[in-house]
């Protein structure tokens with residue numbers, strides 16, 4: 001696709017964001033559908049967040065962007081419309097500028113998570129343990145509650161779990177001694193990002209009948225041990241894909257070429273991983 005005066009600009013704002021794999025598969029999506037658009041990582045400094053967003057929004061060809069850590073909550077003040085999901089979750093990962101210049105916010109993390117989890121199991125009515133009470137946990141719990149899963153929440157800092165449990169009406173687990181009772185375990189903490197992070201519990205206790213989903217993109221010790229124990233388990237790469245797929249639909253109104261986008265993401269992830277190890 002030739003870049004010209006009509007090329008639309010999309011991207012992801014965050015800090016850090018240079019490592020983001022979203023440009024890889026979003027640009028493949030635009031190209032496959034012949035859409036004259038580019039998607040860039042847009043690193044924004046925390047100190048210059050507001051002026052950066054105002055500047056971006058004033059660009060005529062800027063049509064939308066994804067929002068990642070640490071701006072998912074702070075971005076909301078720029079919105080003319082917040083979707084119901086955004087109001088419930090309290091954060092947005094997708095901004096759309098309409099042709100009339102209206103700024104709309106959506107949260108596609110929860111759909112991304114749900115679609116990824118559904119490839120492993122249907123969570124409806126199941127007992128699910130959610131580890132972590134940060135921003136991602138809110139989207140994950142929201143998704144699970146929508147399908148009437150029975151959600152139990154554990155967090156290192158109990159007060160944060162209590163706050164979240166209250167706003168979503170879920171039960172709290174104070175220790176991880178008895179994880180065998182849960183049909184699904186979801187890790188939303190950042191534990192596992194680094195290979196030598198101490199484990200959240202003894203992962204060898206995972207049983208073959210359980211399903212484990214880790215929102216971290218890399219193959220974490222949690223996922224690896226679960227697979228060794230015969231459980232179904234997956235890292236967060238599919239969640240990344242599916243949240244992006246939903247953003248693509250919101251921006252373009254078109255059905256994205258999911259298979260092509262997934263192959264591009266998987267290839268980039270494997271290459272990145274090979275380079276680091």
Ligand SMILES: NC(=O)c1ccc[n+]([C@@H]2O[C@H](COP(=O)([O-])OP(=O)(O)OC[C@H]3O[C@@H](n4cnc5c(N)ncnc54)[C@H](OP(=O)(O)O)[C@@H]3O)[C@@H](O)[C@H]2O)c1
Nearest residue numbers: 132133134135136137156157160188189190215236239240
């Ligand atoms: N796959 C995807 O598409 C996707 C999308 C969004 C996010 N993510 C990933 O999700 C992860 C969490 O992001 P977030 O924005 O939710 O982060 P966050 O808001 O900062 O929350 C971090 C969570 O991790 C817990 N935690 C951190 N260190 C811990 C430790 N040593 N032991 C136990 N718990 C610990 C925190 O517990 P305390 O409350 O006790 O501090 C908190 O619950 C990141 O790795 C991010 O990359 C993936």
